[in-house]
Amino acid sequence: MLNIVLFGPPGAGKGTQSARLIEKYNLMHVSTGELLREAIKEGTPLGQEAKKYIDRGELVPDDMVIGLIENLLDEHHEFSGIVFDGFPRTTVQAQELDKMLGAKGTDIAMMMSLEVDYKELMNRLVARSKLDDRSDDRNMSIIENRIQVYNRQTAIVIDYYRAQNKYLAIDGMGTIDEIFDRIVSGVELYTIKK
Ligand code: AP5
Ligand code: MG
Numbered sequence: 608m609l610n611i612v613l614f615g616p617p618g619a620g621k622g623t624q625s626a627r628l629i630e631k632y633n634l635m636h637v638s639t640g641e642l643l644r645e646a647i648k649e650g651t652p653l654g655q656e657a658k659k660y661i662d663r664g665e666l667v668p669d670d671m672v673i674g675l676i677e678n679l680l681d682e683h684h685e686f687s688g689i690v691f692d693g694f695p696r697t698t699v700q701a702q703e704l705d706k707m708l709g710a711k712g713t714d715i716a717m718m719m720s721l722e723v724d725y726k727e728l729m730n731r732l733v734a735r736s737k738l739d740d741r742s743d744d745r746n747m748s749i750i751e752n753r754i755q756v757y758n759r760q761t762a763i764v765i766d767y768y769r770a771q772n773k774y775l776a777i778d779g780m781g782t783i784d785e786i787f788d789r790i791v792s793g794v795e796l797y798t799i800k801k
Contacts, residue, residue, distance in 0.1 A: 608713045609634060609688030611794070612695070614764065615721030616757040617750070618728040618735075619779050620786060624721070625692045627787050632794070637679055638692040639672045644741070662742050664752035666696055666760060673703045680707055688716070696761045701768070717797050718768035719790060721779030728754060 609632055613621050622638060629636045643661060646654030653671060660667045672694060695701040708714050723731075729750065736744035743749050768774040775793050779786055 608716075609794070609798075610691070610708065610713060610715050611688065612691045612715055612718040612768070613721070613790075614718055615723065615779060616728055616761075617753040618731040619721035619723045620731075620783070621692045621721065623783055624787055624790055625690045627783075628690050628790065628794075631791065633687045635686040635689045636692060637676065637689055637694065639667075639675060639694040639696075640692070642675050642679075643667060643672070658742075662745075662749070664743050664749040665756060669697055669699045669703075672696075673700060676704065677707060680711060691715075695764055698764060698767050701764050715768070715771075715773060717773050717775055717793065718765075719775050719777050719793050720765060721777050721786070723779040725754065727780060 611628065611634070613625055613628070615621055622641075625636050625638065628634060643654070643657045647658050647661070648654070653674075657667045657671060676694060691704070695704050705714065732744060732750045733747070735741075736746075736750070743753060765774055775796075777786065777789050777793060
């Protein structure tokens, strides 16, 4: 299976590039952010609890997102692998993901981290805030806080995958097509090595 962690700060293009990746390689897209937003829309107890964190741009507690992933891995066997978008965001989540995949006889092939500078992240998210109704795009201070939370709590997950030789930095600046080409080169590199 080709299981990929697509990593990066808010606005890095994880969702945009995931959509292309799943097409090209017949993968399942798993975005914890989208799953949580669905739960909020449905008004489930988990959604109501998660909303408190998301609306402030903070991370939702580990056990809540790990539970979401656990449920998903039991389904969808028709795919060639999974793109994880926005998960894992802490080292605990990364460890749990390895355990869950290991129990299914598979693992993470690679972690690709989209690198985008702060100014460009802000430009993209402020532009999106005018089009969508995401509660965490509502104002500048929430957007800034999400980027800070990434730097303080999430960026460290890179070390976890680097130690396993699975980390690949991708230049996330440029057009969507240019960035996708770099991602595909990364995947090809992995499949050749295999
Ligand atoms: P999540 O939904 O994961 O959001 P995020 O990380 O803040 O990232 P975004 O979805 O905003 O950005 P993206 O990288 O997907 O970029 P996109 O492709 O949209 O998480 C939301 C919240 O849920 C978290 O803050 C947290 O509270 C909670 N949560 C989720 N997972 C969790 C977990 N595992 N643990 C704990 N809590 C969790 O692109 C952004 C914009 O830029 C778009 O408008 C796009 O069209 C545009 N764009 C994309 N590429 C380009 C380009 N190359 N050039 C110009 N514009 C571009
Ligand atoms: Mg996204």
